[in-house]
Amino acid sequence: MATPTPRPTLAPEGQTTGSGAAGGQLGHGLKPRHLSMIALGGVIGAGLFVGSGAGIAAAGPAIVLAFALSGVLVMLVMRMLGEMSAAHPASGSFSVHAEREIGPWAGLTAGWMYWTLLCVGVAAEAIGASHVMAGWIPAVPSWLWVAVFMAFFCGTNLAAVKNFGEFEFWFAAVKITAIAAFLVICVLAIAGVLPGTSAPGTGNLTGQGGFLPNGTGGLITGLLASVFAYGGLETVTIAAAESEDPRRNVASAVRTAMWRIAVFYIGSMAVIVTLVPWNDPAVVKDGPYVAVLDSLGIPGAGQLMNVVVLIALLSAMNANIYGSSRMAYSLVRRGQGPQALAKVSGGVPRRAVLASCAFGFLAVLFNYWWPTTVFHWLLNMVGAAVLVVWGFIAVAQLRMRRRLEREAPEQLTVRMWLYPYLTWAALAGIAAVLALMTLDADNRVQLYFTAGLAVVLAVIGKVRSGR
Numbered sequence: 437m438a439t440p441t442p443r444p445t446l447a448p449e450g451q452t453t454g455s456g457a458a459g460g461q462l463g464h465g466l467k468p469r470h471l472s473m474i475a476l477g478g479v480i481g482a483g484l485f486v487g488s489g490a491g492i493a494a495a496g497p498a499i500v501l502a503f504a505l506s507g508v509l510v511m512l513v514m515r516m517l518g519e520m521s522a523a524h525p526a527s528g529s530f531s532v533h534a535e536r537e538i539g540p541w542a543g544l545t546a547g548w549m550y551w552t553l554l555c556v557g558v559a560a561e562a563i564g565a566s567h568v569m570a571g572w573i574p575a576v577p578s579w580l581w582v583a584v585f586m587a588f589f590c591g592t593n594l595a596a597v598k599n600f601g602e603f604e605f606w607f608a609a610v611k612i613t614a615i616a617a618f619l620v621i622c623v624l625a626i627a628g629v630l631p632g633t634s635a636p637g638t639g640n641l642t643g644q645g646g647f648l649p650n651g652t653g654g655l656i657t658g659l660l661a662s663v664f665a666y667g668g669l670e671t672v673t674i675a676a677a678e679s680e681d682p683r684r685n686v687a688s689a690v691r692t693a694m695w696r697i698a699v700f701y702i703g704s705m706a707v708i709v710t711l712v713p714w715n716d717p718a719v720v721k722d723g724p725y726v727a728v729l730d731s732l733g734i735p736g737a738g739q740l741m742n743v744v745v746l747i748a749l750l751s752a753m754n755a756n757i758y759g760s761s762r763m764a765y766s767l768v769r770r771g772q773g774p775q776a777l778a779k780v781s782g783g784v785p786r787r788a789v790l791a792s793c794a795f796g797f798l799a800v801l802f803n804y805w806w807p808t809t810v811f812h813w814l815l816n817m818v819g820a821a822v823l824v825v826w827g828f829i830a831v832a833q834l835r836m837r838r839r840l841e842r843e844a845p846e847q848l849t850v851r852m853w854l855y856p857y858l859t860w861a862a863l864a865g866i867a868a869v870l871a872l873m874t875l876d877a878d879n880r881v882q883l884y885f886t887a888g889l890a891v892v893l894a895v896i897g898k899v900r901s902g903r
Contacts, residue, residue, distance in 0.1 A: 495658025
C-alpha cells in the first residue's frame with residue numbers, strides 16, 4: 437500500500453513558520469452580528485450596484501439567467517468552504533485548507549491570488565465611490581476622493597478589529613434596508629399598484645431583441661459580470677477566525693448564503709430588467725438601481741439610491757481591506773511571504789493592512805492618468821481569479837471531506853450537499869465558465885492574465901516548498 441503524503445504542519449494563529457516573530461495574536465472582537473453583516477458587506481458593492489449595469493447591457497434580460505447560474509455555483513462553493521471552515525477556522529481560510537490538503541504551493545497560489553483580487557477590488561470600490569462624489573461635487577477631481585477614501589479606511593483597519601466590525605455592521609444594515617425597500621417598490625410597480633405607474637407586463641423582457649438580444653456572447657459577458665459581483669462572499673470565513681465562537685458563527689453565516697443570493701442578486705436583476713429596457717443608456721451611465729427609480733418618477737429616490745450606492749461601495753472597500761490584510765497575515769505567518777508583515781500590534785496585523793492598502797493608493801495615480809477607463813478595467817481584471825480560487829476550494833474540500841470522515845467525523849458540523857457529486861458538479865461548472873471565456877477576445881485576455889499569474893504563483897510555491 438502506498439504511503440500517504442504527510443500534510444504540512446501549520447503554525448497556530450499568531451505564530452509563523454519562518455524566521456520572524458508574529459509579535460502577538462489576532463484579536464477576537466467580532467460578534468455573530470458582525471460576521472453576518474461582513475458576509476453581506478463584502479459582496480454588495482461595485483459588482484452589484486455598478487458592474488451589473490454593464491452586464492445588463494451585454495446580456496439583456498438574460499442577465500437574470502446569468503446571475504442564477506453563477507448564483508448556484510457560488511452557493512455550492514460557499515457550502516464547501518463552510519464545511520472546511522467550520523471544521524478548521526483560520527484567518528487564511530481556503531488558503532490554509534489548500535495548503536493542508538493539496539500542498540504548500542496550492543496554499544500560496546490560492547492565497548496570493550485572492551489577495552490580489554481583493555486589492556484590485558479595493559481600488560475598484562474606491563474609484564467607483566469617487567465617481568459618485570464627483571457627480572455631486574464636480575469641482576473636486578475624482579482622484580482626490582480616491583485618496584481620501586483610501587486614507588480613511590486604511591486608518592479604520594489599523595484600529596481594533598471590533599471597530600471594523602461596527603463600521604461594517606451599520607454599513608451593511610443601510611444596504612440591506614435600501615435593497616429591501618427597492619425590491620418592495622419594484623414589486624408594487626410590476627403589479628401596477630404603485631401610484632402613478634402601470635404594470636409593465638413582459639414588454640421589456642421580450643422586446644428590444646428578445647430575452648437574449650446579444651446571443652451567447654452577451655450571456656457569457658453577463659455571466660462573468662455576475663461572477664465578479666459574487667466575489668468577496670468568502671471574506672466571512674476569513675473573519676470567523678477573529679470571532680468569539682468561530683465554528684458556530686461561520687456555520688450560521690454560510691447557511692444563510694442561499695437566501696441572500698436569491699433575494700439580493702437574482703431578485704434585483706429580475707425586477708430591473710422587467711421595469712426598464714435593457715438597452716436604456718441610463719442603466720450603464722447612472723447604474724441600474726438609480727435608472728429604475730428615476731423611471732418610476734419617485735421624487736428624490738434616484739439621488740437617495742446614489743447615497744446607498746456610495747455607502748455600499750465604501751462598505752465593500754472596508755471589507756476587502758480587512759479580508760486582504762488577514763489573508764496576507766495568514767500567508768506570511770505560514771512562511772509564504774515576507775515575515776515583516778507577520779507582526780501584530782493591538783490584535784491587528786498593521787503592516788499587512790498597509791501592504792494591502794498600497795494598491796488602493798496606487799489607484800489614485802491610475803484614476804488620475806485614466807479617469808474614464810480604469811474602473812471598468814479593474815472590474816474585468818479579477819473575474820477569472822475568483823474562478824481559480826473556487827477551483828482550489830473544491831479540490832481541497834474533496835480531499836478534506838474524505839479525511840475528516842475517516843479521522844474526525846465529529847468536526848463535520850456543516851456538510852456539503854450530496855457529496856461528492858455536487859462538488860464535482862461545481863468543478864465542472866468552474867471549468868465550463870473558464871472555457872466560455874475563450875470564446876471572446878476581451879475575455880481571453882483576462883483569462884490569459886489570470887492564468888499567467890496562477891502559473892507564476894504556483895512555480896514560486898513549488899520552489900519555496902522544495903517540490
